[in-house]
Each structure stands twice: as C-alpha cells, then as structure tokens.
Amino acid sequence: MNNLIILTSSFPYEGGEQFLETEIKYWKGTNFDNVYIMSDNNKGALRSFPGEIKLLKKHKINKKFLYVVKALLSVYFMKEVVCLFKRGGVINFISNLKVALKSVAVLLREKEMLSKTMMSNDIDGNNTFYCYWNDISFYAACILKEKGAVNQVVSRAHRFDLYEEQRKNKYMPLKRQFANSPDRVYLLSKSALKYYKSKYSVTVNNLDVARLGVNLPAEQPQAKISRDTVKVISISYCVPVKQIHLIASAVLEYAKQNQDIGVEWAHIGDGPLLKSLIKESRELTRKQTNLTINFFGHKKNTDVIEILKSGGFDIFINSSASEGIPVSIMEAMSCKIPSIAPNVGGISDLVNNENGYLMPKKCTASDIVLGINTICKNKKTIDYGNNAYNWVYERFNASINYPDFICKLEKIAGINEP
Numbered sequence: 071m072n073n074l075i076i077l078t079s080s081f082p083y084e085g086g087e088q089f090l091e092t093e094i095k096y097w098k099g100t101n102f103d104n105v106y107i108m109s110d111n112n113k114g115a116l117r118s119f120p121g122e123i124k125l126l127k128k129h130k131i132n133k134k135f136l137y138v139v140k141a142l143l144s145v146y147f148m149k150e151v152v153c154l155f156k157r158g159g160v161i162n163f164i165s166n167l168k169v170a171l172k173s174v175a176v177l178l179r180e181k182e183m184l185s186k187t188m189m190s191n192d193i194d195g196n197n198t199f200y201c202y203w204n205d206i207s208f209y210a211a212c213i214l215k216e217k218g219a220v221n222q223v224v225s226r227a228h229r230f231d232l233y234e235e236q237r238k239n240k241y242m243p244l245k246r247q248f249a250n251s252p253d254r255v256y257l258l259s260k261s262a263l264k265y266y267k268s269k270y271s272v273t274v275n276n277l278d279v280a281r282l283g284v285n286l287p288a289e290q291p292q293a294k295i296s297r298d299t300v301k302v303i304s305i306s307y308c309v310p311v312k313q314i315h316l317i318a319s320a321v322l323e324y325a326k327q328n329q330d331i332g333v334e335w336a337h338i339g340d341g342p343l344l345k346s347l348i349k350e351s352r353e354l355t356r357k358q359t360n361l362t363i364n365f366f367g368h369k370k371n372t373d374v375i376e377i378l379k380s381g382g383f384d385i386f387i388n389s390s391a392s393e394g395i396p397v398s399i400m401e402a403m404s405c406k407i408p409s410i411a412p413n414v415g416g417i418s419d420l421v422n423n424e425n426g427y428l429m430p431k432k433c434t435a436s437d438i439v440l441g442i443n444t445i446c447k448n449k450k451t452i453d454y455g456n457n458a459y460n461w462v463y464e465r466f467n468a469s470i471n472y473p474d475f476i477c478k479l480e481k482i483a484g485i486n487e488p
Contacts, residue, residue: 074104077109078108084114093282106125106126129183131183140178141174144174147170151167153247169238200225232257232265263277280475283400283472284468285468286463300334301335303378307340309342340367374398420462
C-alpha cells in the first residue's frame with residue numbers, strides 16, 4: 071500500500087493554515103492508496119476536506135520531563151552543542167543552549183508520537199511523510215526515515231521555518247542537522263530556494279520550487295471603476311512583524327494629502343495587537359474626517375474571498391518585515407486588486423510595477439503613500455487590475471500548481487500512474 075501522511079500544525083481543525091484549504095481538495099483521487107492528515111492540534115471545529123482523506127489523531131505522550139532527560143543524553147543534542155560552538159560567540163550561548171535542549175526534547179517526544187500513531191492505526195507499506203512545515207515534525211519524520219520506519223520524507227518551507235534571522239538570537243535549532251535528510255524540500259520561490267541551500271549548507275540536490283496557488287474566481291471580476299473614494303485593504307495577523315502601524319500612518323497621510331476624496335482602510339485578521347490598533351484607528355479617524363478605518367477581525371477564508379470579490383477595493387497593502395510568499399496577496403490579485411508590498415521573502419515573484427507597487431525591503435509609511443499615489447496616478451495608462459489577475463492566472467493557479475506538486479510527490483514515492 072502506498073500511503074501519504076500529511077503532517078500539519080492545525081488543519082483540518084480551526085486555527086490557521088487557511089492556504090491548505092485550497093490544496094487539500096486536490097488530494098482527492100490521487101494515486102496514493104491512502105491519504106492521511108495528522109495534526110498537532112486535535113481540538114476545535116473541523117474544516118471541510120475530502121471524505122477520501124482519513125484524519126488521524128496523533129498519539130499523545132505526557133511525561134515531558136522524561137524527554138528533557140533523554141535529550142541531555144541524545145546524540146542530536148550533542149550535535150547541536152557542536153553546532154553552537156562552531157557558530158561562535160558566548161553572549162547568547164546559554165540562551166541558545168536552552169532552546170536547543172528544549173527543541174531536542176520536543177523532537178524526541180514528537181518522534182515517539184508519530185511512531186505510536188502509525189502503529190496504532192496499522193499504517194504499513196510504502197509510507198511517505200509530507201510535512202507542511204520544515205520544523206520539529208519534519209525533523210522527527212527524518213529520524214523515522216533513518217530508522218527505516220518511513221520510506222520517503224518531503225517538506226514545504228514557508229517563512230518562520232525558513233528565515234533564521236527572524237528567530238530569537240538568529241538561531242534555528244536542528245535545521246542544519248536534518249537539511250540533507252529528506253527526499254525533497256519544496257520552497258515557495260527561487261529566492262527562498264537559494265537562501266535555504268546557502269544558509270543551511272545543503273549539499274545534495276534535494277531542493278525544488280513548488281509554488282502555492284489560489285482558485286481563480288469562476289467569473290472574472292471587473293477591475294475597479296474610479297470614484298471619489300480610495301479603498302484599501304490589508305490581511306494579516308496582528309503582530310509586530312507585520313508592521314500594521316505603517317499602514318495606519320500611511321492612510322492618515324494620504325487622507326491629509328487628498329482632502330477632497332474619501333479614504334477607506336479595511337483590515338482582516340486578529341491577534342495580540344488588534345485592540346491597540348483599533349484604539350489608535352479611532353483617534354486617527356476622529357482627527358481626519360475623510361478617513362474611515364474598519365477592523366474586521368478573524369474571518370474564514372471563504373468569507374475573505376467574498377470580501378475581496380465584492381468590496382470594490384482599489385489597493386491591497388502588505389507592510390510585513392518578513393514573509394514567505396503571501397497567499398493573501400495572491401487572493402487579492404486574483405480579484406484584480408493591485409498590491410503594494412515590500413521586497414521581502416518571495417514577494418517579488420508576485421508583485422511588480424506592472425501589476426502593483428514593489429516597495430524597498432525596509433519599507434516606511436512614506437513608501438506606502440508613494441505606492442498609493444503611483445497606482446492612482448498611473449491606472450489610466452497601466453491596467454494594474456487585469457495585470458494582477460493575469461499574473462496569478464499564469465503563475466499561481468491552484469488548478470495547475472497543486473496537481474503538478476502531487477505528481478512530484480507520487481514520483482518520489484515511486485508510484486506509477488495507471
């Protein structure tokens with residue numbers, strides 16, 4: 071039996087990984103005999119996924135302290151200590167050592183949970199683990215492969231599991247130990263592949279690019295018609311790295327510069343900074359009467375798409391300091407909404423000056439204002455909306471990208487199509 075086991079953080083339970091909602095539908099009818107999903111989380115409401123896919127509840131193991139003891143005696147911890155010595159520097163050594171110990175303890179526990187889950191569900195045969203994140207579950211799968219319990223291991227890598235500079239002390243534990251272990255790691259862009267290969271000293275040819283994708287609207291949306299209101303939208307979790315305060319400053323400044331029109335900004339997403347952002351926005355709109363700000367909080371992905379399709383937005387804004395390649399930008403572009411975004415991660419694969427406005431890596435509120443002005447000034451000569459749609463249609467089309475990705479995994483598993 072050819073089995074595929076998809077390891078996730080939360081999907082299909084509520085709590086993130088909205089982009090998997092699109093991909094998972096393409097796993098229906100695959101050439102694998104069985105497709106399973108195994109999530110770290112097993113609580114909360116279930117999102118829809120094909121009935122042919124089987125949901126596994128991960129075997130839980132308590133006694134976390136026991137795995138800290140095991141980690142102290144583990145070869146993986148010893149290797150990580152050596153890695154930290156090679157990195158040099160004593161200022162953060164103790165702090166990083168604690169992170170390494172905790173990570174190895176979680177790794178060993180995760181390995182046991184995966185193994186016991188497979189055994190308790192009698193999953194035997196040619197087993198391929200598809201790790202949606204290039205993190206602890208991926209490392210655990212690699213160990214199982216070393217021990218012969220798993221045949222193939224593949225992984226995606228996105229942002230937090232890729233860019234070491236975004237981690238505390240710029241340290242990502244265990245990454246280098248397992249960089250050459252899997253059959254393939256799929257990056258979201260060529261720039262991400264180059265980073266992964268160089269940063270983690272990948273010596274074998276086990277890297278590839280597999281773009282994410284979005285479903286294009288059944289009917290092509292009409293590009294927005296000019297009127298006396300400029301409507302912008304942003305979508306992100308409300309945390310410092312997303313730099314949402316820059317958008318607030320930018321829409322305020324743009325409203326001040328254009329007193330004769332209305333300026334509306336809508337944001338979708340919740341998070342720890344949401345309350346403070348709402349409070350700040352109330353102050354801004356009180357002072358600037360032609361500015362309207364709405365925070366929608368968390369929305370289901372289907373609701374987000376409907377808002378993008380029917381909201382009549384002129385511009386989508388992303389101001390994040392770090393990204394992979396945001397699906398939210400793809401979704402906006404598929405609805406003919408041009409995007410303003412910084413040149414971080416793989417965003418330059420998505421946004422250019424023909425379909426939006428690409429800002430510098432370290433963007434400011436002034437850069438956002440310049441982007442809004444540029445698009446509004448040139449939209450009569452540059453068809454930003456249609457260019458955005460066409461770009462996504464050609465490069466980030468779910469109906470093309472996901473079947474192609476599935477074929478790649480079937481090939482790695484040695485499955486011949488009938």
